[in-house]
Amino acid sequence: xxxxxxxxxxxxxxxxxxxxxxxxxxxxxxxxxxxxxxxxxxxxxxxxxxxxxxxxxxxxxxxxxxxxxxxxxxxxxxxxxxxxxxxxxxxxxxxxxxxxxxxxxxxxxxxxxxxxxxxxxxxxxxxxxxxxxxxxxxxxxxxxxxxxxxxxxxxxxxxxxxxxxxxxxxxxxxxxxxxxxxxxxxxxxxxxxxxxxxxxxxxxxxxxxxxxxxxxxxxxxxxxxxxxxxxxxxxxxxxxxxxxxxxxxxxxxxxxxxxxxxxxxxxxxxxxxxxxxxxxxxxxxxxxxxxxxxxxxxxxxxxxxxxxxxxxxxxxxxxxxxxxxxx
Amino acid sequence: xxxxxxxxxxxxxxxxxxxxxxxxxxxxxxxxxxxxxxxxxxxxxxxxxxxxxxxxxxxxxxxxxxxxxxxxxxxxxxxxxxxxxxxxxxxxxxxxxxxxxxxxxxxxxxxxxxxxxxxxxxxxxxxxxxxxxxxxxxxxxxxxxxxxxxxxxxxxxxxxxxxxxxxxxxxxxxxxxxxxxxxxxxxxxxxxxxxxxxxxxxxxxxxxxxxxxxxxxxxxxxxxxxxxxxxxxxxxxxxxxxxxxxxxxxxxxxxxxxxxxxxxxxxxxxxxxxxxxxxxxxxxxxxxxxxxxxxxxxxxxxxxxxxxxxxxxxxxxxxxxxxxxxx
Numbered sequence: 135x136x137x138x139x140x141x142x143x144x145x146x147x148x149x150x151x152x153x154x155x156x157x158x159x160x161x162x163x164x165x166x167x168x169x170x171x172x173x174x175x176x177x178x179x180x181x182x183x184x185x186x187x188x189x190x191x192x193x194x195x196x197x198x199x200x201x202x203x204x205x206x207x208x209x210x211x212x213x214x215x216x217x218x219x220x221x222x223x224x225x226x227x228x229x230x231x232x233x234x235x236x237x238x239x240x241x242x243x244x245x246x247x248x249x250x251x252x253x254x255x256x257x258x259x260x261x262x263x264x265x266x267x268x269x270x271x272x273x274x275x276x277x278x279x280x281x282x283x284x285x286x287x288x289x290x291x292x293x294x295x296x297x298x299x300x301x302x303x304x305x306x307x308x309x310x311x312x313x314x315x316x317x318x319x320x321x322x323x324x325x326x327x328x329x330x331x332x333x334x335x336x337x338x339x340x341x342x343x344x345x346x347x348x349x350x351x352x353x354x355x356x357x358x359x360x361x362x363x364x365x366x367x368x369x370x371x372x373x374x375x376x377x378x379x380x381x382x383x384x385x386x387x388x389x390x391x392x393x394x395x396x397x398x399x400x401x402x403x404x405x406x407x408x409x410x411x412x413x414x415x416x417x418x419x420x421x422x423x424x425x426x427x428x429x430x431x432x433x434x435x436x437x438x439x440x441x442x443x444x445x446x447x448x449x450x451x452x453x454x455x456x457x458x459x460x461x
Numbered sequence: 462x463x464x465x466x467x468x469x470x471x472x473x474x475x476x477x478x479x480x481x482x483x484x485x486x487x488x489x490x491x492x493x494x495x496x497x498x499x500x501x502x503x504x505x506x507x508x509x510x511x512x513x514x515x516x517x518x519x520x521x522x523x524x525x526x527x528x529x530x531x532x533x534x535x536x537x538x539x540x541x542x543x544x545x546x547x548x549x550x551x552x553x554x555x556x557x558x559x560x561x562x563x564x565x566x567x568x569x570x571x572x573x574x575x576x577x578x579x580x581x582x583x584x585x586x587x588x589x590x591x592x593x594x595x596x597x598x599x600x601x602x603x604x605x606x607x608x609x610x611x612x613x614x615x616x617x618x619x620x621x622x623x624x625x626x627x628x629x630x631x632x633x634x635x636x637x638x639x640x641x642x643x644x645x646x647x648x649x650x651x652x653x654x655x656x657x658x659x660x661x662x663x664x665x666x667x668x669x670x671x672x673x674x675x676x677x678x679x680x681x682x683x684x685x686x687x688x689x690x691x692x693x694x695x696x697x698x699x700x701x702x703x704x705x706x707x708x709x710x711x712x713x714x715x716x717x718x719x720x721x722x723x724x725x726x727x728x729x730x731x732x733x734x735x736x737x738x739x740x741x742x743x744x745x746x747x748x749x750x751x752x753x754x755x756x757x758x759x760x761x762x763x764x765x766x767x768x769x770x771x772x773x774x775x776x777x778x779x780x781x782x783x784x785x786x787x788x
Contacts, residue, residue, distance in 0.1 A: 171675060213670075289645040295673055295683075296637055310623055318616040319718045343540075346622055348498060356622075391646045 136456060138206030138246065139186060140447020142255060143168035143178065145212065145273065146354065150185035152193050153447040155456040161196065163188025171213050175226060182209070183230045190238055203239040206246035206450030210255030210442055223249045245453040252442065253278035253288065259445025260406030260438040263458065267392050269385060269422075272409030273357040275301035277388040279403075281396040289388040294353045299384035302357035302411050308377045309363035310346070310356075313339055316373070324373040325366045333362050364415045378415060386425045393430055405435045408442075463783060465533030465573065466513060467774020469582060470495035470505065472539065472600065473681065477512035479520050480774040482783040488523065490515025498540050502553060509536070510557045517565055530566040533573035533777030537582030537769055550576045572780040579769065580605035580615065586772025587733030587765040590785065594719050596712060596749075599736030600684040602628035604715040606730075608723040616715040621680045626711035629684035629738050635704045636690035637673070637683075640666055643700070651700040652693045660689050691742045705742060713752045720757055732762045735769075 136155035141148065148165035165185035170178035190202060207227070213219055227247070231240050253276055257268040267279035275298045276291030294303045313330055315321035317339050327339050334345055345351060367374035389405065397403050405426070412419045423435045451457055463482035468475065475492035492512035497505035517529060534554070540546055554574070558567050580603055584595040594606035602625045603618030621630045640657055642648040644666050654666050661672055672678060694701035716732065724730050732753070739746045750762045778784055 289647065292638075292641050293670060293674055295634065296669060297641055307622065311619075314619050314623055318715070319722065320616065320714065342623060343620060347620055387647065388645070395646065 136205050136451075136454065137202055138208065138447055138450040138454070139189065139204060140255075140443045140445070140450060141182060141185065141207070141209040142252070142259075142441065142443035142446060143170075143182060143209060143211040144252065145169045145172070148181045148185040149441065149443040150182075150189040151441075151443045151447050152189045153444070153451065155451060155454075157444075157448055157451065157457045159444065159447075161189050161193035163190070163192060169212050170222065170226065175222065179226050179229055182226070183234060186230065186238075187235055190235065194237055201237050201239060203241050205241050205243070206248075206447075206454050207242055208248040208250070208255070208446035208448070208450035208453075210250045210252045210446045212252045214249060214251045220249055243454075246450050248446070248449040248453055250446070250449065251278075253291070254280075255445035255449065256408050256442040257406070257445065258449055259440045259442040260408055261404055261436075262439040262448075266404035266406065267389060267396075269389055269405060269407045270409050271301050271381075271385060271407070271411035273302050273354045274298040275304065275385065275388075275409075275411075277385070277392050279392040279396045285396055287392045287395045289391050294356075300381040300388070300411070302360040302409075302414075303353055304384070305363050305377055305381050305411065305415070306357050306359035308380070309359060309366075309374065310342060312373050312377065314342065321373065325369060325371045326363065326374055329362050329366045330359070333359070360411065361414060368416050378418070379421075381411070382418065382421050382425055385422060386429065389426055389433070390429050393433065400432060402432050402434055403430075405433055406438050407435060408438055463532050463778075463781065464529055465535065465774055465777040465781070466516065466531060467582075467770045467772070467777060468509060468512065468534070468536040469579070469586075469768065469770035469773060470497075470509060470536060470538040471579065472496045472499070475508045475512040476768070476770040477509075477516040478768075478770045478774050479516045480771070480778065482778060482781075484771075484775055484778065484784045486771065486774075488516050488520035490517070490519060496539050497549065497553065502549065506553050506556055509553070510561060513557065513565075514562055517562065521564055528564050528566060530568050532568045532570070533575075533774075533781050534569055535575040535577070535582070535773035535775070535777035535780075537577045537579045537773045539579045541576060541578045547576055570781075573777050575773070575776040575780055577773070577776065578605075580618070581607075582772035582776065583735055583769040584733070584772065585776055586767045586769040587735055588731055588763075589766040589775075593731035593733065594716060594723075596716055596732060596734045597736050598628050598708075598712060598734070598738035600629050600681045601625040602631065602712065602715075602736075602738075604712070604719050606719040606723050612723055614719045614722045616718050621683075627708040627715070627738070629687040629736075629741075630680055631711070632690050632704055632708050632738065632742070633684050633686035635707070636686060636693075636701065637669060639700050639704065641669065648700065652696060652698045653690065653701055656689050656693045657686070660686070687738065688741060695743050705745070706748075708738070709745065709748050709752055712749060713756065716753055716760070717756050720760065727759060729759050729761055730757075732760055733765050734762060735765055 140151040148168040150163045152161045163185045165181035168178040168181040258264050270276045277289045280286045313326040316324045367378050467478040475495040477490045479488045490512045492508035495505040495508040585591050592609050597603045604616045607613045640653040643651045694705050753760050
């Protein structure tokens with residue numbers, strides 16, 4: 135029996151899957167956030183260790199085993215891509231291994247220790263293979279693709295200040311800006327004003343300053359207001375609908391660029407969509423497909439086949455020569 | 462002799478002017494930043510006290526006096542406008558007075574203690590009176606006006622996340638976003654990429670993420686990159702010029718709204734421009750005037766007659782019935 139771990143280290147939680155050589159998921163463990171660039175190395179290390187320990191304990195308890203050998207480990211984390219990041223995670227994993235439970239017998243090899251960016255594991259997990267495109271629109275946004283020659287292309291993913299067009303943050307902040315512009319008289323009337331006031335319990339819309347700056351709201355907290363823009367848009371508000379449509383157009387435009395830079399004009403491309411914006415905003419997924427098909431008719435948009443942690447796991451299995459044989 | 466203090470509490474420094482009843486500036490003192498909402502009440506209190514002490518010491522030393530009576534105090538601070546803020550500053554001033562030098566004999570009255578927002582003192586200082594409009598474009602932006610009936614109107618000033626269109630931050634972040642969009646293939650070629658790389662000493666433009674997020678750059682630090690956008694625009698780069706022109710159009714549009722909401726269609730309105738963007742960006746001031754005159758022919762754009770701290774001082778003098786008699 136071969137056992138590997140697939141780990142998805144995110145900004146809100148860390149997921150660890152224990153998988154066998156056929157790609158079966160045997161158990162699962164969760165930890166806290168592990169975006170080390172924001173929360174620090176030590177906190178990330180604890181979150182990853184927690185997720186691993188929980189996945190292992192759950193499996194051992196279930197099977198009544200007291201020891202397990204782990205031959206592979208795949209992990210995906212936001213921001214990993216540069217040499218420095220790679221070394222940071224390598225060191226972090228060594229600490230995790232050193233301090234892990236005695237019940238784990240580590241048998242990792244260089245080939246079976248796979249450190250990737252969050253977009254790579256999302257692509258591989260989402261498609262179940264590695265050729266195609268992943269369109270991520272959650273708090274942030276990013277479009278990432280890989281072709282059969284192994285060439286990759288990324289568009290977006292520059293974070294809330296520098297980009298992330300089409301993301302939850304983009305929709306939320308566009309809504310807040312529109313409400314304030316309308317209040318100023320720079321934009322027509324919109325139901326966004328009463329909706330934000332009600333949701334945030336504000337006496338007046340000027341108090342948005344209080345919420346956003348003085349209460350020190352985090353980026354995910356601001357992004358969560360995308361649901362208010364969506365609610366107002368559903369009720370027919372023109373300004374809110376324009377914001378949602380702009381978000382869709384931004385994602386379609388970015389997807390088109392990735393398709394054109396990696397694939398032949400008539401090649402069929404599998405595109406997997408991931409993130410809360412696709413699920414949470416009314417008709418976002420179907421409108422995205424419709425709009426993308428209008429510019430790239432051979433785009434085949436699918437829902438995720440597996441989760442990102444699964445993608446990390448199969449990358450580790452692949453390093454050991456197991457299922458699936460060719461990523 | 463009547464003496465008053467005029468204080469301008471800003472995000473980078475605090476200026477205190479000692480003035481007499483005719484509006485003459487007798488001495489000046491500087492302190493650190495006093496935007497209490499960002500740096501905290503204690504630090505703001507120290508900055509204000511330092512600026513006052515320096516202005517007073519300078520005057521007393523110069524005249525070889527050992528005591529001075531202060532009858533009025535005007536202060537302008539960012540964010541002051543709501544009742545809570547007003548009370549916070551009132552308490553802060555009481556602490557400053559309580560701990561100030563023995564050489565100051567405080568004779569303040571309620572009428573002569575004037576607490577205003579930064580935009581009010583900028584308006585009164587810039588115009589030398591209180592009817593007209595101030596257009597502020599520095600790190601942030603704000604357009605504020607007052608008519609002869611005392612009605613006021615503000616547009617913008619919502620801070621870097623929620624607005625500040627036309628500001629230094631707006632120009633800088635638009636430039637950074639454009640460079641990354643160009644890198645992604647979402648925008649044409651622009652000299653902004655080599656210019657930012659050179660100025661920030663980056664191996665590649667992706668490292669902007671490093672600069673903006675991981676080094677934790679402040680908003681004024683990001684805004685300072687507006688000069689790079691300006692440099693590239695001067696060399697004829699189309700994308701950089703479009704950003705500068707958009708900033709101008711945003712300020713013109715906001716000014717037009719303030720004019721229309723406070724003044725009669727044919728009334729001549731004095732508009733004073735303040736802030737580093739007007740001074741630092743090539744032809745910004747003249748292009749702003751040209752563009753504004755095209756939509757509001759009777760706009761009379763002037764450079765500041767006095768500084769904001771002077772405006773705070775004459776508001777205090779006015780409270781005592783001195784020069785100028787009617788603000």
